[in-house]
Amino acid sequence: MALNLQEKQAVVAEVSAQVAQAQTIVLAEYRGIEVGDITKLRANARQSGVYLRVLKNTLARRAVQGTPFEGLAEQMVGPLLYGISADAVAAAKVVHEFARTNDKLVIKAGAYNGKVMDVAGVNALATVPSKEVLLAQLLGLLQSPVSGLARVIAAVAEQKTATA
Template identity: 70%
Template sequence: MSLNRSEKEAVINEVSGLAAKAQTLVIAEYRGITVADMTKLRSTARSQGVSLSVLKNTLARRAVTGTSFDVVADQMTGPLIYGFSEDAVAAAKVVADFAKTNDKLVIRAGAYGGKALDVNGVKALASIPSKEVLLSQFLGLLQSPVARTARVLAALAEKRGEAAAA
């Protein structure tokens, strides 16, 4: 079913809006995936804040023209699913995790920070811990010296207390 001109413009505007807010785009070929698996992928993506869309490639190319995702316009051929995310790693993580369990989903390319990513680049981006995990690790590093100093001072005070009691 073909779209009329106003419907195409609406799709382009919607995808352009997604691209303007997103940090990451992941493109994957979905040929042969069952409807049930695709529904599961979409549900997982939605819960992670990733917008997954099956788009006409010409409309997708027009929508990303002039954005940081323009670098992967040449990869937009064939039956593709497009994943946009505001979180830098969410789209890559959702698609890569699903591709591990379903060999029919083939990661084609991605873009982050105005740079095109190949399959290995998308997988590397997916392996980065989430923002919350990185912040908790950073907080642990900041607390470590303070906690060590407190333990040393407590041990020193305990030792002086034992020396004074004797």
């Protein structure tokens, strides 16, 4: 069913609001995927805070017009699913994880921080650990010299009390 002008404007406004807050957009072709699988993908996206939508490409082009994601307009061809997230890796991770288990979902392109990425770029972004994991790794890195020094001092003190 075709949308009238007001409905199209509402869709463009809704998507534009999501794009304004986004750091990442991922485009994937969904041709041949069953409805149940798409429902699972949408549920995963909702849990991860990803805005996932099937859009007419002309409406999507209007929504990204004048934004850092404008370079994606050339890639907007065919039946596409749009994953938009404010988290830098969430959209790429959700789409990438689903594409690994369902070969009918084909990642076409993406954009992060205003730079258009190819399929390899989206997959690389999807494999980056989450912010929490990176912070934990950094904390472990910062703590390791201090804890090593504390163990050495404790061992020296124990050795001195044992010989005394």
